Amino acid sequence: MKQSRSRLFNLLGFSCLLLAASNGHSAEPLALQKIMKDLGKNMQVITDAISREDWQRVEKTAPLIGDHPTPPFGEKLRILGFVGANMNKYKDYDGETQEHAVAVGKAANARNGQGVIFAFQKLQTSCYNCHYEFRKPFVEHFYGKQDAIQ
Numbered sequence: 503m504k505q506s507r508s509r510l511f512n513l514l515g516f517s518c519l520l521l522a523a524s525n526g527h528s529a530e531p532l533a534l535q536k537i538m539k540d541l542g543k544n545m546q547v548i549t550d551a552i553s554r555e556d557w558q559r560v561e562k563t564a565p566l567i568g569d570h571p572t573p574p575f576g577e578k579l580r581i582l583g584f585v586g587a588n589m590n591k592y593k594d595y596d597g598e599t600q601e602h603a604v605a606v607g608k609a610a611n612a613r614n615g616q617g618v619i620f621a622f623q624k625l626q627t628s629c630y631n632c633h634y635e636f637r638k639p640f641v642e643h644f645y646g647k648q649d650a651i652q
Contacts, residue, residue, distance in 0.1 A: 532580075533574055534573045537571055537573065540570070541570055541629075544566045544567050545626070547559065547563045548560050548564065551563065552618060555615060557611070560606060560607070561607050561610035564606040564607030567625070568599065568600040568601075568602075568607070569600070569603075595631060596632075598628040599625065599628050602622075603625055605617075605621035605624070606622050606625055608621075
């Protein structure tokens with residue numbers, strides 16, 4: 503059992519190194535791109551709902567951000583190969599996003615407008631921080647766009 507686990511980790515490690523060594527460019531958009539677009543749409547829905555004090559809509563939408571889908575396993579390996587030593591930071595940003603989205607939902611459930619706005623500001627900041635650090639190099643790596651927005 504221990505030996506097969508070790509082989510699996512070695513295989514995963516080798517796969518990550520192999521993928522990292524490749525240029526990573528893909529003709530097809532990654533599943534992560536659609537996930538991010540959907541997250542952006544849901545952030546806009548919450549912004550609109552906050553402006554209308556539609557706490558029910560905020561509460562309904564927040565879990566779509568916090569519990570967003572993840573890319574398929576093969577794509578996760580490619581992302582791991584790219585992120586490499588920064589994987590913990592990348593995961594931390596995702597964890598912050600989940601934590602703040604839950605807080606948005608809880609505040610909306612309590613009909614606490616100030617709490618919703620405060621939690622949503624933290625959620626936006628978490629998204630911004632991750633994008634600021636990872637988006638441009640990610641787009642350049644996976645899509646070859648030298649003019650990727652920061």
